[in-house]
Structure formats: C-alpha cells, structure tokens
Amino acid sequence: xxxxxxxxxxxxxxxxxxxxxxxxxxxxxxxxxxxxxxxxxxxxxxxxxxxxxxxxxxxxxxxxxxxxxxxxxxxxxxxxxxxxxxxxxxxxxxxxxxxxxxxxxxxxxxxxxxxxxxxxxxxxxxxxxxxxxxxxxxxxxxxxxxxxxxxxxxxxxxxxxxxxxxxxxxxxxxxxxxxxxxxxxxxxxxxxxxxxxxxxxxxxxxxxxxxxxxxxxxxxxxxxxxxxxxxxxxxxxxxxxxxxxxxxxxxxxxxxxxxxxxxxxxxxxxxxxxxxxxxxxxxxxxxxxxxxxxxxxxxxxxxxxxxxxxxxxxxxxxxxxxxxxxxxxxxxxxxxxxxxxxxxxxxxxxxxxxxxxxxxxxxx
Amino acid sequence: xxxxxxxxxxxxxxxxxxxxxxxxxxxxxxxxxxxxxxxxxxxxxxxxxxxxxxxxxxxxxxxxxxxxxxxxxxxxxxxxxxxxxxxxxxxxxxxxxxxxxxxxxxxxxxxxxxxxxxxxxxxxxxxxxxxxxxxxxxxxxxxxxxxxxxxxxxxxxxxxxxxxxxxxxxxxxxxxxxxxxxxxxxxxxxxxxxxxxxxxxxxxxxxxxxxxxxxxxxxxxxxxxxxxxxxxxxxxxxxxxxxxxxxxxxxxxxxxxxxxxxxxxxxxxxxxxxxxxxxxxxxxxxxxxxxxxxxxxxxxxxxxxxxxxxxxxxxxxxxxxxxxxxxxxxxxxxxxxxxxxxxxxxxxxxxxxxxxxxxxxxxxxxxxxxxxxxxxxxxxxxxxxxxxxxxxxxxxxxxxxxxxx
Ligand SMILES: Cc1cc2nc3c(=O)[nH]c(=O)nc-3n(C[C@H](O)[C@H](O)[C@H](O)COP(=O)(O)OP(=O)(O)OC[C@H]3O[C@@H](n4cnc5c(N)ncnc54)[C@H](O)[C@@H]3O)c2cc1C
Numbered sequence: 001x002x003x004x005x006x007x008x009x010x011x012x013x014x015x016x017x018x019x020x021x022x023x024x025x026x027x028x029x030x031x032x033x034x035x036x037x038x039x040x041x042x043x044x045x046x047x048x049x050x051x052x053x054x055x056x057x058x059x060x061x062x063x064x065x066x067x068x069x070x071x072x073x074x075x076x077x078x079x080x081x082x083x084x085x086x087x088x089x090x091x092x093x094x095x096x097x098x099x100x101x102x103x104x105x106x107x108x109x110x111x112x113x114x115x116x117x118x119x120x121x122x123x124x125x126x127x128x129x130x131x132x133x134x135x136x137x138x139x140x141x142x143x144x145x146x147x148x149x150x151x152x153x154x155x156x157x158x159x160x161x162x163x164x165x166x167x168x169x170x171x172x173x174x175x176x177x178x179x180x181x182x183x184x185x186x187x188x189x190x191x192x193x194x195x196x197x198x199x200x201x202x203x204x205x206x207x208x209x210x211x212x213x214x215x216x217x218x219x220x221x222x223x224x225x226x227x228x229x230x231x232x233x234x235x236x237x238x239x240x241x242x243x244x245x246x247x248x249x250x251x252x253x254x255x256x257x258x259x260x261x262x263x264x265x266x267x268x269x270x271x272x273x274x275x276x277x278x279x280x281x282x283x284x285x286x287x288x289x290x291x292x293x294x295x296x297x298x299x300x301x302x303x304x305x306x307x308x309x310x311x312x313x314x315x316x317x318x319x320x321x322x323x324x325x326x327x328x329x330x331x332x333x334x335x336x337x338x339x340x341x342x343x344x345x346x347x348x349x350x351x352x353x354x355x356x357x358x359x360x361x362x363x364x
Numbered sequence: 365x366x367x368x369x370x371x372x373x374x375x376x377x378x379x380x381x382x383x384x385x386x387x388x389x390x391x392x393x394x395x396x397x398x399x400x401x402x403x404x405x406x407x408x409x410x411x412x413x414x415x416x417x418x419x420x421x422x423x424x425x426x427x428x429x430x431x432x433x434x435x436x437x438x439x440x441x442x443x444x445x446x447x448x449x450x451x452x453x454x455x456x457x458x459x460x461x462x463x464x465x466x467x468x469x470x471x472x473x474x475x476x477x478x479x480x481x482x483x484x485x486x487x488x489x490x491x492x493x494x495x496x497x498x499x500x501x502x503x504x505x506x507x508x509x510x511x512x513x514x515x516x517x518x519x520x521x522x523x524x525x526x527x528x529x530x531x532x533x534x535x536x537x538x539x540x541x542x543x544x545x546x547x548x549x550x551x552x553x554x555x556x557x558x559x560x561x562x563x564x565x566x567x568x569x570x571x572x573x574x575x576x577x578x579x580x581x582x583x584x585x586x587x588x589x590x591x592x593x594x595x596x597x598x599x600x601x602x603x604x605x606x607x608x609x610x611x612x613x614x615x616x617x618x619x620x621x622x623x624x625x626x627x628x629x630x631x632x633x634x635x636x637x638x639x640x641x642x643x644x645x646x647x648x649x650x651x652x653x654x655x656x657x658x659x660x661x662x663x664x665x666x667x668x669x670x671x672x673x674x675x676x677x678x679x680x681x682x683x684x685x686x687x688x689x690x691x692x693x694x695x696x697x698x699x700x701x702x703x704x705x706x707x708x709x710x711x712x713x714x715x716x717x718x719x720x721x722x723x724x725x726x727x728x729x730x731x732x733x734x735x736x737x738x739x740x741x742x743x744x745x746x747x748x749x750x751x752x753x754x755x756x757x758x759x760x761x762x763x764x765x766x767x768x769x
Binding site: 001002003004005006069244247248255256258259261264265267268269271272275276277278279280282283286297298301302304305308350353354356357362363 | 365366367368373434435436439627631641642647648651652654655656658659660662663665666668669670679680683686687743745746747749750751753754755756757758759760
C-alpha cells in the first residue's frame with residue numbers, strides 16, 4: 001500500500017506549476033481577471049500544450065485517460081495560481097458525463113474535441129447540486145426549457161451540459177442555437193464567472209445512456225466537488241506560502257513579524273489545518289473509483305471540510321499581511337475570493353454534510 | 365496511491381474480523397482512568413502478541429512478531445480493532461515511547477533486555493522529565509546524576525510523573541555534565557523504581573484520582589550501563605522519545621475509534637423522544653468532526669508511507685500532536701454533551717475495577733485536556749511547528765540563568 005502521489009503525479013504538479021509560474025505572473029492574472037470571463041485564449045492554448053485538456057478523456061478518444069486523483073492534483077495547481085481557466089466542469093465533469101451517460105456515437109463526437117481543447121463545456125444542475133439560485137429545467141422530447149444559474153465554467157463556453165432532476169443530461173451549443181440565452185456575470189472571484197442559462201425549447205442532445213442516471217449524475221457532481229476542494233487546497237496553500245514569506249520579511253519593532261509568537265502560532269495553526277486537508281482531498285479523489293457510499297462520503301466531507309478550513313486559512317493568511325493584505329495592490333484577495341467561490345458552488349459545507357449524513361443512513 | 369488490498373491483506377482483514385468475533389469479549393475496556401494493566405489486560409496482550417496483532421514488526425529476538433513493515437497491514441489491524449471497539453493492546457509510556465526509542469537509538473543488549481517484558485506488560489515504565497522548575501523548558505532539568513564507584517548517583521525531584529506509583533522502571537532525563545551547556549549536559553537513564561532512595565508521592569488530578577506523582581530521588585544508584593546512548597546525549601534521546609510520544613498523543617486511530625463510539629451513542633441516545641443523530645445541531649457537530657477525523661486518518665497514512673520509505677516528513681509530523689489532541693477533546697466533549705445531565709453522576713471507582721460508561725467519558729474528556737498540556741503543551745507544539753517546521757526565527761531570548769550542576 002502507498003498513500004501518496006506517484007512520480008508521474010508529482011511531475012504533473014511540477015510542470016503545471018512551472019508553466020503557470022511563468023505564464024501567469026500577477027500582472028497577467030490581473031489583466032485576465034479584469035474581463036472576469038475566466039478564460040484567456042493564450043493561457044488556454046498553453047494549457048492545451050500542457051496536456052490537461054484530455055486529463056479525463058480515455059485514451060481511445062485521444063485523451064490521457066488519467067484518474068480523478070490526477071485531476072485533483074491539477075486542480076490544486078490551478079488553485080495555487082488562481083488560474084482564470086475552465087477546469088472542473090469543462091475538463092472533468094463534462095467528459096465524465098459523456099463517459100457515464102453518452103452513447104458511443106456521442107462519446108466519439110465529443111470526447112476527442114474536449115481532449116483537443118476545441119470545445120469547452122460548462123455544466124449546470126437543475127436541482128441536486130445544493131447551490132442557491134434558480135435551477136429548473138424541463139425536457140419536452142429533445143427541447144429543453146428552464147432557467148439555471150450558477151453554471152460552472154460558462155465564460156466563453158462553446159457548449160453546455162445541463163443535468164435534469166432525474167439524472168439525465170442535456171447537451172447543447174452555447175451560441176447560435178435558437179432558444180438559448182447565456183448571460184455570464186463577473187463574480188466575486190474575478191478569475192471565474194457565474195453563468196445563467198435561460199432556455200426556451202432549445203434543441204438539445206440527450207445524454208441518457210447510463211443504467212442508473214441518478215447515480216451517474218451524483219458521481220459527476222461529486223467529482224466536481226472534489227475538484228473544487230482541490231482548487232481550494234491549492235489556493236489555501238498559496239495564501240499560506242505568501243503569509244509565511246511575508247512574516248519572514250516584514251519588520252516591526254525591529255524584528256521580523258514571524259518572530260512574534262502570535263504570528264508564529266497563527267502560521268502553525270494554518271499548516272496544522274492545511275496538511276491533513278491535502279490527504280483528505282487525495283483520498284476523496286482516489287475514493288471516487290471505489291464503492292459508492294465511501295466515495296460519496298469522502299467527496300462530500302472533502303468539499304465541506306475544505307470549504308471551512310479554506311475560509312479560516314484565507315482569513316488568517318490575510319491578517320498576517322496586515323493592511324497590505326487588504327489592498328488590491330498585493331492581489332492576495334484573488335485567492336481569498338477563489339476560496340469563497342469554491343465554497344458556494346456545488347453545495348456549501350452545511351449542505352454537503354447533510355448529504356453525507358443521508359449517504360451514511362444516519363438520517364433519511 | 366495504492367489502497368488496494370492484496371489477497372494477503374484481505375485474508376488478514378478476515379482473520380482480524382474472525383479473531384475479534386471469537387475473542388473480542390475478552391478485551392479489556394478502552395479509555396477511562398489510567399491504571400496498571402490487570403490480569404484481563406495482560407491475558408489480552410499475550411493473545412495479541414501471539415497472533416501478531418501487536419508488536420507485529422518488532423524483531424522476534426526482542427519478543428515481537430518479527431514481520432517486515434507493511435503499513436497496510438497495520439492500518440487494517442488498527443481499523444478493525446477501532447471500529448469493533450476492541451482494545452488494540454496496551455498503550456503506555458513504555459510500549460509506545462520507550463520501546464521505539466530503544467529500537468531507534470538503544471543497543472542490542474538494551475533491546476533484548478527491556479523490550480520483551482515491556483511489550484508483554486510485565487514492566488511498566490514512567491517518564492521522568494518534568495520538574496517543578498522545568499516543564500515546557502524541559503532542557504532546564506536540574507535533577508542530577510554523578511558517577512561514583514561505577515554507578516550513577518541520582519538526586520533531585522521530578523513532578524507530574526504519570527503512573528510512577530505503580531511503575532517498575534523510569535526513563536529519566538537528568539543532568540550529568542555540570543560543566544556543559546544546558547542542552548549538552550543531560551543524560552537519559554533507565555532507573556528501577558524500587559531502588560532505595562526513590563520516594564513517590566501521589567498527586568490527585570482533576571479526575572479525582574491520583575494519576576500522577578511527585579518523585580523524589582535521594583542518592584539513588586543506577587548501574588552505568590543503564591544509560592541510553594552516551595553521557596551528554598540525553599537531550600537527543602529525550603527528543604526521540606518525545607517524537608513517539610507526540611505521535612501517540614495525536615494518534616488518528618484513537619480518533620477513528622472515538623468517532624465510531626460517538627456515532628453509535630448518538631443513534632441510540634434519545635432527547636425528548638428524538639435520537640441525537642436526528643437533531644441537526646448535534647449531527648452537524650458530529651459531521652464536522654467526521655471530516656476532521658478523516659483528514660487526520662489519511663494524513664496518518666501519508667506519514668506512515670513516508671516513514672516506510674525513509675523520508676523525512678518534516679512539518680507534517682510536527683502537527684500531529686496539536687491536531688489530534690484538539691480533535692480528541694472535541695469528540696469527547698460531544699459525547700459528554702450527548703450524555704448530558706444523565707451523564708453527570710460521577711463516581712470514579714479508581715484502579716480496582718471498571719468505571720461506568722458516563723464516568724469513563726467524563727474522565728476521558730478531562731484527560732484530553734491533560735494530553736493537550738502533557739507531552740509539550742499546544743503552545744510549545746506551535747513554537748516547534750513554527751521554528752523547526754517553518755523556519756521562523758526563535759523568540760529573542762533573555763540570557764539563560766546559569767545551570768547548576
Ligand atoms: C495528564 C498529564 C500527564 C503528564 N505526565 C507526565 C509524565 O508522565 N512525565 C513527565 O515528565 N511529565 C508529565 N506531565 C508534565 C507535562 O509534560 C508538563 O505539564 C508540560 O510539559 C507543561 O509544563 P508545565 O506544567 O511546567 O507548564 P509550564 O511550562 O509552566 O506552562 C504553563 C503555560 O505556559 C505556556 N508556556 C510555557 N512556555 C511557553 C513558551 N515558550 N511559549 C508559549 N507558551 C509557553 C504553556 O503552553 C502553558 O500554557 C504530564 C502532564 C499532564 C497534564
């Protein structure tokens with residue numbers, strides 16, 4: 001047995017982190033964030049070269065066919081750099097939906113295009129995700145109507161997948177399709193937007209090949225939750241690293257502030273929260289390939305725990321920076337907001353814990 | 365990441381389950397007040413040793429089961445025992461702290477002599493570290509030992525010595541090199557508690573029982589070969605022991621065990637006609653703790669993996685005590701809340717027999733605070749995490765007072 005990352009996973013982290021270090025300096029991040037779309041063509045093609053587009057796409061369809069743990073490792077790296085790019089929905093939930101619920105022809109049509117970076121699919125849920133906002137959708141034949149807000153990875157998406165309450169999914173084009181209205185809003189987190197879809201008899205392809213559509217939808221939702229937990233992990237690590245560095249440089253009362261016990265203890269508290277979070281995220285990602293109850297509880301607890309620990313770490317790391325931490329100038333707030341965004345999407349901690357109780361049959 | 369069970373692992377899991385099914389009723393109760401293992405605990409220990417559920421990786425010549433380390437096996441055994449609520453064997457300062465210390469830095473003779481009887485529960489050890497004037501500042505210990513006629517002669521006083529009133533031996537941190545600096549002047553001796561000149565005076569703790577003691581030394585003679593490593597190496601050895609102590613105190617298996625008990629209790633305990641697990645406020649506390657226990661558990665597996673590979677886990681290891689003791693305290697706090705007013709009747713019956721369930725949880729809840737303080741308080745853990753783990757500068761120090769020999 002081994003609990004940890006493989007050589008390949010460590011390399012994936014390293015190369016992605018190296019790439020983002022170089023290609024996404026603060027001024028570039030600011031520039032992309034200003035638009036608020038969570039998408040930049042240059043960054044996207046760079047990430048395509050990095051190979052993460054096909055991370056969840058099976059090799060038969062031109063992807064890398066990696067595991068959800070690999071994806072979680074990538075999510076952590078993206079969160080570490082607050083990368084303004086589609087990921088959790090477009091590169092994880094969408095391909096997983098096609099794998100679980102698409103028929104052979106649909107898989108052939110879509111998966112290779114995801115792997116090449118040609119299509120970017122936003123994902124929303126009509127019910128079941130546990131988000132606040134509008135979430136109604138109705139299917140009449142292959143015509144989809146309804147209103148879904150808080151759709152993930154919708155900025156500059158080429159297509160959308162909407163999950164219906166019964167677990168089936170509907171796929172449609174983002175533009176030029178009559179009856180589809182897409183409005184993307186800059187969010188609190190300028191690195192990723194929120195999208196609202198209003199649909200009137202929009203023509204959609206139904207992804208309904210799963211034996212148990214509800215279970216398939218839940219698995220995709222949980223995979224998304226693990227990705228957001230991974231993203232928060234990276235963002236929290238980033239804030240901690242910045243706070244630690246700052247505490248070794250900033251001088252007050254003729255001492256670096258990191259020599260004050262209160263500051264030192266704050267940093268100790270953060271790392272004590274943070275390291276076990278990493279193991280929980282890894283485990284949750286790994287567990288998604290295993291027995292259903294364990295997978296559910298792990299994903300839900302990871303999402304919930306990272307939501308809470310992330311918020312606490314974000315506050316403490318900001319405090320360590322003093323007034324500088326509160327400025328726009330430093331840019332620390334991008335990570336703070338990234339963590340806040342991840343907390344609310346796909347079910348906040350309380351909601352996820354409730355689902356975990358149900359999954360364990362503690363309550364009905 | 366590889367958490368698959370090989371067929372060997374599945375077989376071990378089956379074995380452990382049927383073992384627990386067949387013999388579990390013989391297990392002593394876990395938790396509650398500390399006491400010398402009774403006949404039941406010793407028999408159980410013997411059975412576990414015989415079957416390899418305890419001391420699995422300690423060499424046979426030292427009395428262990430002698431298998432090579434396989435962390436999955438250890439994780440399976442720990443999990444099965446904690447979920448079943450069966451004692452995983454004796455955990456005390458000798459077994460969990462001194463034995464790994466000897467394995468790490470002791471001589472072969474010392475291992476042969478001490479490990480076997482210790483893991484069987486025949487020799488009970490106590491830890492002679494704290495003194496009235498040096499608790500957190502452990503290296504300021506003043507209890508001294510000088511060499512005379514080929515023996516150490518120990519004088520001084522220790523305090524908060526858990527189990528000293530029934531222990532057979534003590535591992536003692538004392539000053540042997542009066543001419544050396546604070547940290548370089550210490551040695552780590554193995555002292556028989558029945559040696560003339562040792563006086564143990566029990567101290568009653570907040571649990572109402574006398575669980576720790578003051579220990580006085582007046583010209584106590586200790587053979588010079590009962591030193592671990594050399595003279596002046598005491599600080600190093602003491603820290604090896606502290607490393608294991610802190611892993612023990614933050615042990616995630618204990619948390620898994622506690623969580624399983626809390627779930628059971630909340631499913632059966634009623635408040636105004638409702639099960640506690642159906643009351644959202646209590647359930648939310650339980651669920652929060654479940655997330656934290658899971659994170660701690662997998663963190664533990666990660667550390668074991670790194671240890672098995674011979675990697676240095678750095679700060680990841682240093683956080684274990686701080687993290688684990690706080691979660692343990694919050695878990696037992698939830699349980700005493702579930703027991704509520706009905707759990708307040710409190711009559712610890714001491715070392716002679718077993719306490720009732722509520723009293724046991726109340727003792728555990730109080731003892732958890734003791735464990736937050738003992739083994740280096742939370743503040744000290746945070747200093748260590750910050751300084752050794754994160755490379756932050758130490759507090760500027762006042763000039764240390766001269767150390768007396
Ligand atoms: C249940 C229990 C069992 C124990 N068993 C044993 C045993 O078997 N053998 C043994 O040798 N000892 C034992 N101890 C003693 C234990 O190791 C000490 O109590 C502990 O190290 C703290 O030392 P102290 O009591 O002198 O407190 P102090 O060192 O006086 O500390 C008092 C407070 O000051 C804080 N403090 C001290 N220094 C600093 C600093 N540098 N920075 C920030 N805060 C600081 C501490 O965190 C604490 O909150 C036990 C203690 C308990 C509670």
